[in-house]
Structures are given as structure tokens and as C-alpha cells.
Amino acid sequence: MTVLEERITTDTLLTVRGLTVAYGGTEVVHGVDFTVGRGRTVAVIGESGSGKSTIAKAVLGLLPAGSTVSGSADFAGDDLVTLPDQRFRTLRGRRIGFIPQDPATALNPVRTIGSQALEAAALTDAPTTEARRAAVLAVFERVGLTDPERVWRSYPHELSGGMLQRVLIGLTVLPEPDLVVADEPTSALDVTIQKRILDLLQQLRAERGISLLFITHDLAVAAERADDLVVLRDGVVEEQGPAAEVFRAPQSEYARLLRADVPALSPDRYRSGDVDRTDAGPDHPAHISVSGVARHYGQGDRTVRAVDGVSFDVRAGTTHALVGESGSGKTTTVRMLLGLERPDAGVIAVDGAEVHGRSKAELRRVRRQLQLVYQNPFTSLDPTWQVRRIVGEPLDRFRIGTRASRAAAVREALESVGLDERYMRRRPTDLSGGQRQRVAIARALVLRPEVVVLDEPTSALDVTVQAGIIGLLTRLQRELGLTYLFVSHDLALVRQVADTVTVLRHGRVVESGAVEQVFHDPQHEYTRTLLDAVPAAS
Amino acid sequence: MSADLTTVRVTTSPAVRTGKRRRRQVVPPTVLLSFAVLVVVLLWSLAPGVFTGQSAVTGDTAAKLQAPSAAHWFGTDYLGRDLYARVVHGTASSVTSALVAVAIGLVVGGLIGLASGFLRGWVDVLLGRVVDVLLAIPGFLLAVVIVSSLGFHTINAAVATGISAIAAFARLARAETLKARGATFVEASTLAGGSGAHALFRHVLPNAYRSVLALAVLNIGTSILVIASLAFLGYGDAPPASDWGLLVASGKTYPTAPWLVYAPAVVIVLTVLSVNRISRWLRKAGRS
Numbered sequence: 001m002t003v004l005e006e007r008i009t010t011d012t013l014l015t016v017r018g019l020t021v022a023y024g025g026t027e028v029v030h031g032v033d034f035t036v037g038r039g040r041t042v043a044v045i046g047e048s049g050s051g052k053s054t055i056a057k058a059v060l061g062l063l064p065a066g067s068t069v070s071g072s073a074d075f076a077g078d079d080l081v082t083l084p085d086q087r088f089r090t091l092r093g094r095r096i097g098f099i100p101q102d103p104a105t106a107l108n109p110v111r112t113i114g115s116q117a118l119e120a121a122a123l124t125d126a127p128t129t130e131a132r133r134a135a136v137l138a139v140f141e142r143v144g145l146t147d148p149e150r151v152w153r154s155y156p157h158e159l160s161g162g163m164l165q166r167v168l169i170g171l172t173v174l175p176e177p178d179l180v181v182a183d184e185p186t187s188a189l190d191v192t193i194q195k196r197i198l199d200l201l202q203q204l205r206a207e208r209g210i211s212l213l214f215i216t217h218d219l220a221v222a223a224e225r226a227d228d229l230v231v232l233r234d235g236v237v238e239e240q241g242p243a244a245e246v247f248r249a250p251q252s253e254y255a256r257l258l259r260a261d262v263p264a265l266s267p268d269r270y271r272s273g274d275v276d277r278t279d280a281g282p283d284h285p286a287h288i289s290v291s292g293v294a295r296h297y298g299q300g301d302r303t304v305r306a307v308d309g310v311s312f313d314v315r316a317g318t319t320h321a322l323v324g325e326s327g328s329g330k331t332t333t334v335r336m337l338l339g340l341e342r343p344d345a346g347v348i349a350v351d352g353a354e355v356h357g358r359s360k361a362e363l364r365r366v367r368r369q370l371q372l373v374y375q376n377p378f379t380s381l382d383p384t385w386q387v388r389r390i391v392g393e394p395l396d397r398f399r400i401g402t403r404a405s406r407a408a409a410v411r412e413a414l415e416s417v418g419l420d421e422r423y424m425r426r427r428p429t430d431l432s433g434g435q436r437q438r439v440a441i442a443r444a445l446v447l448r449p450e451v452v453v454l455d456e457p458t459s460a461l462d463v464t465v466q467a468g469i470i471g472l473l474t475r476l477q478r479e480l481g482l483t484y485l486f487v488s489h490d491l492a493l494v495r496q497v498a499d500t501v502t503v504l505r506h507g508r509v510v511e512s513g514a515v516e517q518v519f520h521d522p523q524h525e526y527t528r529t530l531l532d533a534v535p536a537a538s
Numbered sequence: 539m540s541a542d543l544t545t546v547r548v549t550t551s552p553a554v555r556t557g558k559r560r561r562r563q564v565v566p567p568t569v570l571l572s573f574a575v576l577v578v579v580l581l582w583s584l585a586p587g588v589f590t591g592q593s594a595v596t597g598d599t600a601a602k603l604q605a606p607s608a609a610h611w612f613g614t615d616y617l618g619r620d621l622y623a624r625v626v627h628g629t630a631s632s633v634t635s636a637l638v639a640v641a642i643g644l645v646v647g648g649l650i651g652l653a654s655g656f657l658r659g660w661v662d663v664l665l666g667r668v669v670d671v672l673l674a675i676p677g678f679l680l681a682v683v684i685v686s687s688l689g690f691h692t693i694n695a696a697v698a699t700g701i702s703a704i705a706a707f708a709r710l711a712r713a714e715t716l717k718a719r720g721a722t723f724v725e726a727s728t729l730a731g732g733s734g735a736h737a738l739f740r741h742v743l744p745n746a747y748r749s750v751l752a753l754a755v756l757n758i759g760t761s762i763l764v765i766a767s768l769a770f771l772g773y774g775d776a777p778p779a780s781d782w783g784l785l786v787a788s789g790k791t792y793p794t795a796p797w798l799v800y801a802p803a804v805v806i807v808l809t810v811l812s813v814n815r816i817s818r819w820l821r822k823a824g825r826s
Contacts, residue, residue: 338729364731372729379722384744397731443730 011038013178013211014059018071019081021054021063021235029054029235031071034228036179041205041212043222043243045258046232047462052215055232056183059213060098061088076178093123097172097210099182099201103164107156113167114152120171135174143170143200162193166200173204180205183215190325191489195533198225219463220264220492220535223247231255261467264492264534270474286313287483288320288337288451293346294507295332306332308507309346314500316450319477319484321494321515323530324504330487333504334453337485338372339363350451368398371444375456377436381428387414387439388424394447413442416479417472434465438472445476451483459490470497492534495519503527569819572812579809583630592620594627595778603795612801616792621785625802628780635696635781636761642700643707644754650704651711652746656719656738665708672705681764685773692775695768699761710753714746721745752821759813766806782806 014036021029029051036042046052057063059073059080073080078091092098100106107116114136121132133152140148143166156164165185172180182201186194202225205212216222222229223243230240231254239252250256259265295307307329314320322330335341337348339355348355355366371394374380381390388410395406414423417438428436437457444452454473458466474497476482488494494501494515501518503510503526511524522528582589592610597619606613612621650669654662672680684698718724724741732740766783768774774781777788782802789798 340725340729367729367731372726374722374726376722380726382721382723382727382741382745393727393732394730397727397733397736440726443726447730 012036013038013076014213015074016055016059016071017074019055019058019073020070021051021058022068023064024066027235029058032230032232032235032237034230034237034240036211036213037227038178038211039205039209040227041202041214041225042228042230043214043216043226044230044232045216045219045222047217047464049234050232051235052217052232053183054235056181056213056215059179060096060181061085061092093120093177094175095178097175097177097180099165099168099172099180099185101184102188103161103168104156104188106168107164109156111155112152113154113156113159117152117167117171120174123175136171139170139174140167143167143173143204144196145170161189162197165189165193165197169197169200169204173208173210176208177210179211179213181213181215184217185214186221187217191491191533192325192529194221195535201225217462218535219258219262223265224535231258257464261464262492263490263496264536267492267495270470270496287316287351288314288485289347289349290333290337291347293333293336293343293348295329295336295341295343305507307336307343310502310504310507310509311346312500312502312509312512314451314483314485316483317477317481318499319486319497321486321488321498321501322504323488323491323494323501325489327506328504329507330504331455332507334372334455334485334487338370338453339367368447369450370453371447371449371451372453372455373437373440373444373457376460377428377433377440378460380440381436383428385427386424387419387426387428387431390428390439391442391446394443398447400447409446410442413446414439416445416476417442432465433461434468437461437465437469441469441472441476445480448480449482451485453485453487455487456489457486458493459488466493473497491519491530503530566819568815572815575808575812576816579629579633579805582626583633586623586626586629590620590623590626592623594619594623594780603792605795606797606801613795613797615789615795615798621798621801624780624785625782625805628782628785628802631692631775631779632762632765632782635692635699635765636758638693638696639699639703639761639765640754640757642697643703643757644750646700647704647707648711648750650708651713651750652715652738652743654708655712655715655746656734656742662712666712669705669708672702673709675702677702678764678767681768682771682773685768690773690776692765692769692779692781695765695774696761699764699768702764703757703761706757707750707753711746711750714749715742718742718745749821752817755813755820756817759810759817762806762813763810 012035016032016034019029019032020027032055034042034044044052044055054063058069061080061083063069069081071081075091075096078087080088083091107113114133117136118129118132121136124132124135126132126135137148137152140151145151145163145166151159151163151167159167185201186197189197198221201212204210214222214226226243228241229243229246231238231246231252233254238254239246239250246255247259250259260269263269290313291311293307293310294305297304297306310329310333312320322333324330332341336343337355342356350366350370353366355363391413392406392410395401395409400406401409411421411424414420419435419438419442423431423435423439428439431439457473458469461469470493473484477484486494486498498515500513501515502512503518503524505526511518511522511527518527519531522531597614597617599618601614602616602618604610604614610620610622612625615621615624650665654665680702681695681698684701685695688694688697719742724737727737727741762782765774766781766786769781769783770787772787774784777784782805785802786799786806789795789802792798
């Protein structure tokens with residue numbers, strides 16, 4: 001370690017002591033302590049409701065009116081907690097930068113990027129508009145926007161999410177701040193773009209000696225990128241220390257749990273390892289067979305090929321994963337499989353029976369064997385219905401059994417997802433996200449279908465909740481012999497649960513095969529890019 | 539590993555824990571007061587005899603145009619009739635006609651909105667234009683036109699008021715239906731084997747009715763006002779009926795006895811304000 005490095009690591013920029021924040025009468029952050037060293041990256045990690053965003057807002061002086069703060073946050077001699085707004089304004093932007101979560105909502109949609117960039121550039125010392133413009137264009141170039149002039153003239157809707165986030169990062173680092181607060185800067189972006197944005201942040205930090213306070217729910221990303229970790233739960237610091245140490249040997253129960261639950265960090269968690277279910281032999285017919293399916297939207301020159309000749313087979317009792325980024329056509333494929341949309345070409349068959357080109361009654365019969373679990377359990381359950389009625393709906397609609405046998409089936413389905421009698425009369429609004437997804441799974445299972453389509457079933461949930469749901473799904477598959485079609489953008493998760501995988505891009509199949517094979521020996525460049533984007537603890 | 543899977547872990551994330559999401563059921567005092575006013579009005583219309591021993595149609599001409607006193611709370615009119623008794627006896631017809639008007643607007647408008655929002659396509663286009671026409675004519679004018687063609691009766695005034703309220707109900711019901719129809723849980727119901735009618739009546743309607751109902755309550759107040767205005771203009775029942783609007787109208791010929799105008803007017807204002815307050819409270823409660 002050189003003398004210079006020594007100085008950097010010991011020199012602290014931000015010291016937070018006993019930070020307590022309450023909204024109204026409810027205290028959400030209870031006495032949090034941590035420090036951010038000059039030139040270091042500190043990741044504050046926690047699940048929803050852990051208070052991590054509140055801490056970011058407190059540091060930025062952006063807490064809403066009516067919140068009470070105590071404790072101190074010493075930033076190079078100024079206490080950010082007690083600093084009057086007048087003085088704070090000279091710090092914000094100039095010395096403390098902020099990168100928001102969703103770049104799409106952070107910019108004004110009716111003004112050009114350039115006009116908004118000039119506002120940010122007013123924080124620099126550049127004397128004239130021309131000089132400011134030059135500075136902005138230079139920083140745009142630096143953050144990897146290939147055509148800065150075009151970006152300058154564009155409106156926010158003309159740029160992709162990744163480009164917008166680059167614009168915001170560029171404008172944040174433009175006034176050369178000492179500290180940048182990044183609140184989940186990549187969670188609204190696709191995985192490959194996430195990796196590039198994080199790389200960029202890391203470069204800029206090294207180049208300009210910026211300290212980074214990185215707020216994230218993603219332990220794997222934090223482990224890969226941060227120097228120090230602050231693990232937060234319910235507004236209390238559970239554990240903190242150098243990332244590598246917290247990672248190798250977590251001291252607290254919660255940090256251990258988090259580490260075990262993050263798919264990227266324990267890839268073999270749900271692998272039984274004893275049976276290779278993919279090699280069932282040619283005499284074992286495919287349960288779901290999708291061949292040459294295509295779906296186009298629009299006409300003429302403006303045709304969008306959402307799905308363009310996708311084929312794959314799924315064997316009974318196995319899990320097949322459809323992987324791709326947004327716009328890859330995975331959702332459209334699933335909707336066609338369920339008969340919610342009609343393919344323009346190709347054939348989809350379930351158990352030898354074609355899904356399309358049949359009567360409504362026949363489609364209904366196919367659907368009995370084919371149930372869907374939606375991505376977002378907050379919208380997929382009717383808020384006015386009680387849980388027992390939601391779960392019983394498929395039984396009632398297909399008129400299966402007597403009233404008593406239906407009630408028993410509902411109880412059994414709820415039991416199998418780990419919800420007891422008490423939940424029967426609750427409504428979705430009284431349940432947590434994980435509990436809601438359990439109800440949705442119970443609804444999908446109550447008909448005893450052979451195939452369950454899981455459309456990103458855990459992407460709206462916290463990682464510990466996700467682990468519970470994935471554990472449940474694996475158990476149910478083992479017990480009931482279900483066939484899963486698992487749609488996801490999370491390769492680490494796919495690796496944990498799937499037997500076979502199809503990688504989609506722009507509506508086409510890029511690569512297909514057994515998970516082991518695709519993950520260990522990817523044949524296509526795009527698959528390699530996707531795999532590289534999976535964060536790995538250094 | 540297998541032990542780990544069989545013990546199912548139910549984790550709750552604090553942000554969505556039950557307590558925070560449940561509505562806090564504290565009724566503000568003004569709402570309680572509004573309910574009290576409406577209960578009195580309702581009792582007046584159901585059992586007017588209990589609240590006043592005096593006749594609403596025959597009076598003592600010797601005691602005409604007396605100011606409010608202990609014997610005559612609202613004073614007496616030009617025939618010596620007790621004004622309080624006339625207000626109380628006029629309540630039934632005023633309130634009932636307002637309810638009839640709202641019922642017409644709610645049912646007809648609600649059905650139009652539900653149909654166009656759920657079926658869409660040409661049904662929506664057709665019904666949408668009908669609603670446009672209704673909206674293009676000022677509501678009160680429309681009511682006057684309708685009541686003129688139907689004949690001057692309070693019940694006709696109520697029907698006219700109801701028809702002029704259809705458009706607002708239809709628009710709101712359509713918007714709410716569209717919103718509920720696009721929800722994921724409606725599609726989930728289709729996948730569970732549910733028919734269109736099942737989705738409409740079990741999923742869309744229960745999720746769409748709340749704000750329409752709040753509008754209905756709000757509309758009771760407006761309807762009382764419109765019907766009173768129509769009665770004031772002479773489009774309602776003729777005297778000796780004692781609709782609130784009619785009382786104000788006949789009172790205005792006696793400037794020396796201002797209570798003849800103020801007493802029934804205050805009753806109207808209090809009723810309408812109470813209904814509005816409750817409607818606003820309902821809408822807020824529905825949103826949280």
C-alpha cells in the first residue's frame with residue numbers, strides 16, 4: 001500500500017452518527033452510524049422498508065416536510081442534519097451529486113436534454129453559455145454517449161433508459177462533486193446495461209476521486225462493486241465493514257441469510273444434483289412444444305417483429321427458462337402459449353393438443369392444464385376479494401366438485417404454499433408481497449394443472465422473499481410433478497431453478513439447451529454478454 | 539437441503555405490513571355533524587307528524603306573518619301557517635324527488651358507462667356520442683325543457699333532473715370500468731375459466747363502483763338544489779304543496795317577513811352541505 005493510498009483510506013469525507021429519521025410519529029431509521037472514506041464506494045444494502053432510501057434523502061437534505069431528523073452527518077466540516085437550506089443549496093449538486101433510480105422520470109419530457117443540461121452546468125465555474133455547452137458535450141462523450149450533439153438536441157423519450165442514465169451520471173459528475181449518492185441507479189435497467197453503467201461509475205470514481213454512496217437492494221452488485229458494506233434492516237445497521245470481509249464471513253444472522261438467498265452467490269442452492277432430468281431419452285415426448293412461432297405488430301415499414309420464429313420444447317416434470325432482456329419477446333411468447341394472443345405463424349401444442357385454431361370451449365379445456373403466475377402480485381389479485389374466493393375462483397369457474405370439496409381443495413392449496421386457515425378471510429391488501437405471491441401460486445395450483453407458467457414470479461419481491469417463493473416452487477414441482485415454464489431476466493436465478501433454457505433477443509432464439517451446457521459453454525456472443533453481466537463477488 | 543425446503547419461510551416486508559395499509563377509521567367531527575343533519579332530514583320525511591303538531595295546510599289568519607318565536611320556530615306565512623311545519627311536511631317530497639333523480643342518473647348513466655367501458659368498440663362510440671349530446675346542453679336548461687314537455691309536477695322535475703345527470707355518471711363509470719377492465723386480475727380470471735359476464739359483475743363492477751357511488755351521494759345535494767330551483771320557478775307541484783324550493787319562491791313576495799325565505803333556504807343549504815361533506819369523506823376513504 002503506497003503512502004497516497006494510505007491517506008485516501010483513512011481520510012473520511014462523510015461521517016454519519018446516530019442518524020434517526022421519523023415520518024410523522026413513525027421512526028424508520030434508528031440511530032445509524034457509518035462513514036464514507038474519500039474515494040471509497042460504500043454500499044448501503046437492505047430490502048424494501050429498511051430505510052436505505054431515507055438515509056440517502058437525509059444525506060441529500062431532501063427529506064419531506066414533516067419528517068424529524070436527529071443525530072449528525074458530518075460532511076467535510078458541515079453537519080448536513082442541521083445545515084440550513086440556504087447553505088445546503090450551495091452543497092447540493094456542486095459537492096454532493098445525486099443519481100436517481102429511474103432515469104425516465106428524472107428528466108422533464110417536454111424539454112430537450114441540452115436545455116436541461118445547461119441548468120446543471122450552471123453549477124460549474126464555466127463563465128459563458130458556450131463554455132458550459134462545451135463542458136456538457138465533453139462529459140457526455142466521457143460517459144460513453146457516442147453522438148453528444150444528437151443527445152443535446154434530443155428529448156428524453158428519444159433516448160433509451162441506459163442512455164438517459166448516462167446523461168444523468170454525466171451531469172452529476174460535471175461539477176466535480178466530492179460525494180455522489182446513487183439510489184438504485186440500475187434497477188430500472190436491463191442486466192447488460194446495468195453492468196456497463198456500474199463499470200462507468202467505477203471508472204469515474206477512480207478518475208475523479210469521487211466517493212460513492214451506493215444505495216441498493218442487490219447484495220451481489222454491492223459485493224462486486226463496493227469497498228465497504230452497510231447492511232440495513234428495519235432502520236438498524238445489522239452489520240458493516242469491508243465488503244470482502246462481510247462477504248466471506250458475515251457476522252450477523254441477517255447478512256448470512258441475505259448471502260444465502262442471493263442467487264448469484266449460491267448458484268447450486270436448489271440443484272438436487274442426483275438426477276439429470278433433461279436426458280429423458282427420445283421416447284419421452286415433449287409436454288409443451290412451440291415451433292416456429294411468430295407475432296408481428298403494426299404494418300408495412302413500421303412492423304415490429306415481437307416474436308420471430310421461436311421454437312422450443314419442454315419435457316414433462318422439468319423447468320424450462322425463457323431468458324431475455326426487455327423487448328426480447330419472452331412475454332409475448334408466453335401470452336401466445338396461454339392463448340391470450342394469436343400467433344401470426346407457427347404452432348404451439350400442449351400435450352399434443354394445439355392451443356390455437358380451436359373453439360373457445362377447447363381453449364378453455366387446454367387452459368385447465370395451463371396456469372399462469374403473474375409477475376406482480378400487487379395487481380394480479382382482485383383487492384375486493386377474500387383469499388379463499390381468489391384461490392377458489394378457478395374451481396368455481398370450471399365447476400369442479402361440490403361446494404365442500406372445493407372448500408377443501410382451497411384449504412389444501414393454501415396449506416401447500418404455507419398459508420394457514422387464518423389467511424382464508426383476508427383480502428390482498430392485508431398481505432405482504434410474498435404472501436400475495438403465495439396466494440397467486442395457490443390459485444394456479446388449485447386446478448392441479450400439469451403446466452405452470454411463471455412470468456418473472458419474483459422480480460417484484462425482496463431477495464429473502466424470493467428465496468422463500470423459489471424454495472416453495474421447487475418443492476411443489478418435486479411433490480406434484482409439475483412442468484414449469486420460467487420467464488426471467490435474472491440469469492443467476494435461472495441457473496438455480498431451470499433444467500433447460502432458451503435465450504431470446506429481439507424476438508429470436510439466440511441459444512437453447514441444457515442450463516449446465518449454456519452456462520458453462522455459451523456458444524453465442526450475446527449469451528456470454530448476459531453471463532458476464534451477472535455480478536460476482538470479487 | 540430438503541429440510542430447508544419443507545419448512546416454508548413466510549417473510550413479510552415491512553413496507554406492506556398489514557397495519558400500515560389498513561385505513562384508519564377516525565370519522566371527522568364535521569362528518570358526524572353532517573350525518574346528524576341528514577338523519578334529522580330523513581326522519582322529517584318519514585314521520586313529519588312526530589316533529590310538529592301543527593298543520594302545514596291550515597293556519598290561523600289572525601297570526602299571519604309572525605316572526606320566529608317559541609310557538610312558531612320559523613315564524614308564520616301570509617295565511618298564518620306554521621312555516622316549520624310546512625318545511626317538515628315538504629321534506630318528504632323534496633328528498634324523495636332528489637333520490638329519484640339520483641337513482642335515474644346512477645342506474646342509466648352507470649349502465650351506459652359500464653357497457654361502453656367494458657364492450658368498447660362500436661358500442662362505446664355510439665353511447666359516447668349520446669353522452670356528448672347530453673353534455674352539450676346545459677344541465678339545468680335540459681331539465682327545464684324536459685319538465686316543460688312532461689308537465690309541471692314534482693315527480694317530473696325529478697325525472698328531468700335525473701336525465702340531465704346521466705352524462706356525468708356515464709363518463710365516470712366508463713373511465714372507472716376501463717381502468718378496472720385493464721387490470722391484471724381480470725385477465726387472471728379469464729385464465730381461470732371465467733366468462734366475460736363473470737369478469738364484469740364479479741371483478742370490474744366491485745372495483746369500479748366506489749367513485750361512482752361517491753358521485754351519486756354528491757349528486758343528491760345537487761339534485762335537491764336543482765329540484766328546488768325548478769319548484770321556485772313553478773315547475774313543481776302547485777301550492778299548498780310545500781316543497782322547499784316552492785317555500786322560498788312564495789316567501790320572496792313578503793320582503794317584510796325575510797324568515798319566509800331564509801328558513802327554508804337555510805334548511806336547503808345545510809342539507810346540501812352535509813351531503814357534500816359526506817361525499818367527499820367517502821371518496822377519500824375509498825382512495826386510501
